Amino acid sequence: MHEQAPKVVVDINVNGASYQREIEPRLLLVEFIREELGLTGTHIGCDTSYCGACTIILEGNVVKSCTLLAVQADGRKVETVEGLESGGELHPLQTAFSEHHGLQCGYCTPGMLMSAKSLLDNNPQPTEEQIRKGISGNTCRCTGYVNIVKAIDAAAVQMWEG
Amino acid sequence: MYPAPFRYHRPETLEAAVGLLAHFGDDARIMAGGQSVIPMMKLRMGEASELVDIGRLPNLSYVKIEGERLLIGALATHAMIAASEDARRVPLVAETAGGIADRQVRSMGTIGGGLSVADPSGCWPTSLSALDAVIQVAGPAGSRSIAMADFVQDTYLTALNTGELVTSIEIPIPESGTGSAYVAFKRSASAYPTVSCGVQLSMQGDSCSAARLVLGGAGPTPILSVEADSALVGEQVTAETLLKAAELIVAAAEPPPDARGSVEFKRAMLKNLVVEAGQRALARSQGEQIFGGHRYA
Numbered sequence: 001m002h003e004q005a006p007k008v009v010v011d012i013n014v015n016g017a018s019y020q021r022e023i024e025p026r027l028l029l030v031e032f033i034r035e036e037l038g039l040t041g042t043h044i045g046c047d048t049s050y051c052g053a054c055t056i057i058l059e060g061n062v063v064k065s066c067t068l069l070a071v072q073a074d075g076r077k078v079e080t081v082e083g084l085e086s087g088g089e090l091h092p093l094q095t096a097f098s099e100h101h102g103l104q105c106g107y108c109t110p111g112m113l114m115s116a117k118s119l120l121d122n123n124p125q126p127t128e129e130q131i132r133k134g135i136s137g138n139t140c141r142c143t144g145y146v147n148i149v150k151a152i153d154a155a156a157v158q159m160w161e162g
Numbered sequence: 163m164y165p166a167p168f169r170y171h172r173p174e175t176l177e178a179a180v181g182l183l184a185h186f187g188d189d190a191r192i193m194a195g196g197q198s199v200i201p202m203m204k205l206r207m208g209e210a211s212e213l214v215d216i217g218r219l220p221n222l223s224y225v226k227i228e229g230e231r232l233l234i235g236a237l238a239t240h241a242m243i244a245a246s247e248d249a250r251r252v253p254l255v256a257e258t259a260g261g262i263a264d265r266q267v268r269s270m271g272t273i274g275g276g277l278s279v280a281d282p283s284g285c286w287p288t289s290l291s292a293l294d295a296v297i298q299v300a301g302p303a304g305s306r307s308i309a310m311a312d313f314v315q316d317t318y319l320t321a322l323n324t325g326e327l328v329t330s331i332e333i334p335i336p337e338s339g340t341g342s343a344y345v346a347f348k349r350s351a352s353a354y355p356t357v358s359c360g361v362q363l364s365m366q367g368d369s370c371s372a373a374r375l376v377l378g379g380a381g382p383t384p385i386l387s388v389e390a391d392s393a394l395v396g397e398q399v400t401a402e403t404l405l406k407a408a409e410l411i412v413a414a415a416e417p418p419p420d421a422r423g424s425v426e427f428k429r430a431m432l433k434n435l436v437v438e439a440g441q442r443a444l445a446r447s448q449g450e451q452i453f454g455g456h457r458y459a
């Protein structure tokens with residue numbers, strides 16, 4: 001099929017705001033987030049469902065937005081890294097990544113943060129092994145993961161103890 | 163990377179989905195969670211001008227026990243199956259689901275999709291071949307069942323006819339004295355297994371009364387070997403007898419050499435996996451509650 005495919009209308013809730021757009025069905029969710037909405041915190045890394053840089057949360061589930069069509073999120077709720085802060089206050093995970101140097105180049109960080117958020121949403125007191133498994137779909141080529149694991153652990157403690 | 167343009171259809175009922183598939187024939191591609199189909203479309207593997215998104219069809223997303231069978235709806239995600247207490251009645255099933263790719267992919271990917279794609283390295287086609295699973299399908303000519311042994315026919319090719327889709331998977335719950343396990347060797351969580359092995363063993367006392375071994379990533383379809391299974395029957399299950407059976411089944415394997423490993427490497431790894439999966443299946447047949455994991459490079 002080489003002619004233009006009919007566009008479809010989607011209504012996607014991103015970080016609490018509803019966005020209605022007319023899009024090509026082949027538009028990937030990550031492109032919708034970055035290009036249609038200008039939320040460029042979500043990164044495209046490998047673009048092959050491997051690295052996890054594009055990780056977001058869809059209806060409470062952590063997913064790779066380069067491997068979803070935007071139409072799959074129609075009528076659903078999306079959380080991106082921009083949704084982590086509230087009222088100008090960083091999320092405890094963001095603060096912990098900063099304090100524990102949980103990044104070097106920072107390219108993988110938005111995906112790491114979203115995987116970590118989903119992990120702590122479901123398991124507020126993870127063991128180190130559970131943290132490592134929780135981010136096993138996210139690749140970091142700089143840190144060796146040590147400080148990322150430390151940061152997530154510190155954030156968990158902070159959020160648990162308040 | 164973008165998929166080539168396609169027209170998008172999101173039927174609301176199974177009947178409507180089957181109708182669309184029948185209407186579009188070979189121009190249609192079915193998408194459930196999209197975790198295999200979207201990467202393939204982005205790589206422009208195969209042309210499909212009509213995408214039929216079955217991801218929201220009602221009543222196909224469940225894991226439950228009915229009588230002596232574990233029933234899994236085609237749209238049950240790997241994550242849902244991994245978290246299901248019912249799925250643990252057949253440990254190999256929960257183990258397969260929990261080890262597929264990473265959390266992100268398990269959130270979206272479905273058992274029906276993983277089976278239907280029939281990737282030679284895929285987990286479900288291999289692990290379900292160790293059990294007497296039955297695949298229920300719906301299509302323009304009505305519903306029918308396909309034995310797992312007949313389901314995968316070649317690389318990316320199944321017994322599904324044009325217009326047919328998987329609706330559920332039925333797995334008999336084994337009697338006590340039977341144990342199963344699935345172990346994959348992976349370079350990383352996100353990667354497809356390099357090779358994998360599923361085992362189901364039934365024991366009477368110290369002696370094996372029935373065995374089924376299956377290898378994944380070892381040829382275009384899951385590899386089974388009557389000789390290897392027979393070699394275990396009547397024997398004690400030990401590292402030695404498992405290795406003997408492993409030699410027999412690996413002789414039937416034809417793992418392709420690729421970036422994940424040479425033929426020699428894969429054969430050697432498969433033998434190790436048979437022993438590991440066999441010992442885990444044995445422990446479970448004796449009532450041990452163990453949660454296994456995959457081997458990582």
